[in-house]
Amino acid sequence: MLELEEARRRIFKAVQSLPGESVLLSDADGRVLEEKIISPINLPGFDNSAVDGYAVQSKDLISANRATPISLRLIGKIPAGKSFSGKIELGNCVRIFTGSPLPSGADAVAMQEETQVDLKNADTVLFFGPAKPWENIRFRGEDIKAGATLAEAGTRLGVGHLSLLGAVGVESVRVARQPIVGLLATGSELREAGQPIGPSEIFESNRIGLAALARRIGAVPRIFPLISDTLAATKAALEKAFAECDAVVTTGGVSVGELDFVKAAFENLGGKLHFWKISIKPGKPFVFGQLGAKPLFGLPGNPVSALVTFILLAAPALARMQGIKNFSWPSRPATLGETLENRGNRRHFVRVFADENGRVHSAGTQASHILSSFAKANGLLEISPETILAAGTAVSILRLD
Numbered sequence: 476m477l478e479l480e481e482a483r484r485r486i487f488k489a490v491q492s493l494p495g496e497s498v499l500l501s502d503a504d505g506r507v508l509e510e511k512i513i514s515p516i517n518l519p520g521f522d523n524s525a526v527d528g529y530a531v532q533s534k535d536l537i538s539a540n541r542a543t544p545i546s547l548r549l550i551g552k553i554p555a556g557k558s559f560s561g562k563i564e565l566g567n568c569v570r571i572f573t574g575s576p577l578p579s580g581a582d583a584v585a586m587q588e589e590t591q592v593d594l595k596n597a598d599t600v601l602f603f604g605p606a607k608p609w610e611n612i613r614f615r616g617e618d619i620k621a622g623a624t625l626a627e628a629g630t631r632l633g634v635g636h637l638s639l640l641g642a643v644g645v646e647s648v649r650v651a652r653q654p655i656v657g658l659l660a661t662g663s664e665l666r667e668a669g670q671p672i673g674p675s676e677i678f679e680s681n682r683i684g685l686a687a688l689a690r691r692i693g694a695v696p697r698i699f700p701l702i703s704d705t706l707a708a709t710k711a712a713l714e715k716a717f718a719e720c721d722a723v724v725t726t727g728g729v730s731v732g733e734l735d736f737v738k739a740a741f742e743n744l745g746g747k748l749h750f751w752k753i754s755i756k757p758g759k760p761f762v763f764g765q766l767g768a769k770p771l772f773g774l775p776g777n778p779v780s781a782l783v784t785f786i787l788l789a790a791p792a793l794a795r796m797q798g799i800k801n802f803s804w805p806s807r808p809a810t811l812g813e814t815l816e817n818r819g820n821r822r823h824f825v826r827v828f829a830d831e832n833g834r835v836h837s838a839g840t841q842a843s844h845i846l847s848s849f850a851k852a853n854g855l856l857e858i859s860p861e862t863i864l865a866a867g868t869a870v871s872i873l874r875l876d
């Protein structure tokens with residue numbers, strides 16, 4: 476049986492980034508940059524006013540105060556989006572608004588609140604206080620300099636980067652294509668929701684949870700019809716899924732039973748199996764293979780095993796297909812609120828619940844068919860083989876919330 480790191484290493488070695496595509500910035504939320512983005516312009520693009528007020532030469536207002544205001548001649552007005560062709564000489568001021576370009580000659584903007592238009596003479600403005608040199612001015616390039624790197628290749632774009640790229644006029648970006656991942660469930664006992672179920676049949680639940688996980692990491696899930704336990708049905712379903720998708724995930728049919736057909740069907744199609752079985756719990760039976768460059772993740776059928784192996788092994792690979800080199804799920808520091816132990820010889824990924832104070836408890840029964848504890852859990856805690864973690868131990872949990 477393989478250790479988790481070795482399994483991941485082999486998967487990473489085999490899986491390649493998908494070719495990129497160009498998308499509008501407005502469609503790029505959550506996408507991963509394939510290119511480094513350099514700013515084509517300065518931001519701000521020109522010196523401009525940070526307030527509504529009057530552009531002045533600060534020298535004029537050195538002695539201004541409430542009792543003895545200074546009056547300056549108003550020689551123009553610069554609404555946002557316009558500029559002023561003249562130059563401010565001593566004794567002059569220009570009406571200016573937030574974001575309007577600073578007129579030539581000015582070295583400060585006095586806030587409107589510190590001024591008053593002279594009631595007797597509309598061409599004159601009274602200033603009730605001094606303005607320091609460069610006060611209330613936003614400088615060209617103070618946010619971003621033309622030529623600066625705005626985002627490295629491999630960045631997953633979020634609100635901050637999208638806003639920044641928008642501000643320098645980026646219209647579209649090259650991003651990694653989102654892998655289409657086919658989700659297939661094998662098992663003659665499985666039924667779709669809405670269908671009647673016989674006494675020995677169950678509702679299929681793996682594809683739903685896996686689709687949600689796939690979306691969270693930027694893959695596009697495609698749910699395929701249920702597959703009954705025959706070699707022919709499994710082969711036909713795999714063939715169709717590989718034709719339509721960039722990666723294929725199956726659940727069930729990878730154990731040692733004579734009705735487990737995933738491996739045989741895959742090899743029959745020309746797929747190459749890289750490994751089978753990993754030393755983790757839940758999730759021992761796990762198949763990784765490739766048909767051409769496209770990966771197959773053959774997950775166990777038990778619902779929690781399927782989800783956990785997807786989280787630990789398939790998700791990082793699907794992230795890598797989008798150009799993310801070092802994907803990891805978010806984690807949080809926590810403290811054990813009770814003693815938890817792993818008596819077995821495989822690493823155990825325990826469903827836990829961390830409360831708002833970061834105290835961690837088991838989320839319930841840990842058997843691989845128990846979904847109620849997975850639903851209650853907001854994290855997974857790794858416990859090494861033959862290990863007891865005492866209450867009070869500081870741990871880090873993989874976040875599921």
Ligand code: AMP
Pocket residue numbers: 660661662664665677678679680681682726727728729730775776777778
């Ligand atoms: P298998 O890995 O096919 O031997 O399945 C192991 C267990 O998981 C069996 O109890 C199956 O009925 C159950 N199981 C397999 N696939 C699913 C599924 N898609 N949804 C719910 N239970 C499943």
Ligand code: MG
Pocket residue numbers: 661662663727728776
């Ligand atoms: Mg089965």
